[in-house]
Amino acid sequence: MSNLIRFDNVSFSYGSNRVLEGIDLEIREGEFLAVLGYNGSGKSTMAKLINGILLPTEGKVYVDGMDTSDETKLADIRKTAGMVFQNPDNQIVATIVEEDVAFAPENLGIDPAEIRIRVDDAIKAVGLEKHVKDAPHKLSGGQKQRVAIAGVLAMQPRCIILDEPTAMLDPKGRSLVMGVIERLNREKGITIVLITHFMEEAARADRIVILSEGKVAENGSPKEVFSKKERMISLGLEVPPVTDLTLRLIDNGIDLRKDIIKPEELVDALLEIKETTD
């Protein structure tokens, strides 16, 4: 698969405050990438560099070969890489769900009939068919966040960057939003860059990048990254609860693999042990 997004020795500073330093990173088309890091590690800055909201102080960011500092390409870049933010309330523009989803294609000057099709598709993809005509303020947090995702989806982007999309949601909203994100990645092949604080969300990604002090501290599959518990803790993070549990079980003499990161994996492993002892 080809590279959709490329960070080429990127540094970024707010004034004299250096947030990112010498980032080299490639994100493949169709990949599901999770970005972790403690608060202030530069995660959000990295996200904003991708679609040209911020421009690198040094180095270059390329989206589908387009340089984000090239102003003539800005609309194309933002159409290719859509962005969803943390607070759903602050990214919904219109007073009716379908009008909001139509906002981006309207901005792009797309034909009304085509907008209609895109809006219906996007709303279906996030499972909000029943709320097409509702006012956003009557929806729950998880529903609002799905409206925001649909609003980006209507641009038909090849990549969606989500900046802590579940941070303000309750558990039910969180799992629904994560479900939508995973489905978009698997079924529509949309590249996902998920910035998150939740290790169990990151465990669902293809690859994890950990930022620390503005640099890429770890870059690997969830199994590789989460099997290094001490390293995670030294980076101000933790391992997913199920990994933590597995490690404790191992400490207590139960024979398990160290790289268990999803609940279903632990269940399978334990069932296997049960069968052999029966």
Add this chain to the structure above:
Amino acid sequence: MRDITLGQYINGDSVIHRLDPRIRLILTLVYIILLFILKTIPQMLLALALILGAYALVRIPVKMLLKSLKPIIPIVVFTSVLNMFFVNGDVIFSFWKLSVTRQGLYYAVMLSLRVICLLAGSSLLTYTSTPIELTSALELLFMPLTKIGLPVNDLAMMMTIALRFIPTLLEETDKIMAAQKSRGANLDTGTFMERIRALTPILIPLFVSAFRRADELALAMECRCYNGGEGRTRMNALKIRRSDCIAVVVFIGFCSLIVLSGRISL
């Protein structure tokens, strides 16, 4: 406060609901102008009948109309009474230093009818149009003014966003009030000035948060390729249909008849 309805739109599928909002807006304006042209009580009564007919079409209960008239009753009564006493003319009866004249009485009735019709007419517009419809109607009607440099697209966008954020900010106000009360703020008692001053700790956090929201919203809009109105298309573009033309003809016809009826009686 959460359930506050924006405007007073009543969902429905009447002939008037189905009109293009631009036509609804223009016809309302025509009606208002008509009310100021009319000179006699019978004409005014016809105008009232016209608007009541429109209410019947929309099937809005009269009770609802009366409810919306309620707040202006004191004003109507007050100005009518003033008119009754202070218009010079043929005295009907008088007491103390005041006297009621025939012209004064006539004028008072005229005025009351006019105010009632005005309110009924403009309410009908808001009963049958969503704020969004009104915004897009205004946007399209004012579009020619972009030529003289009026940023019509931007203004319409601002109005949409304002409408969108009213419930959000109301909710936020509720939260801030609860937060300040839980820290001992006294909002409900005290003199008028004290209560005004007690609003400061509510308004300041509200403004700070509104600015923060505006910042984030601007960012989100930029990410969705917003760059002003240029080259924008609309999903639900407004279209003038044949039913709209018929409505215009019928309505203008009625209005002309009412105006002409005044001529005949002269």
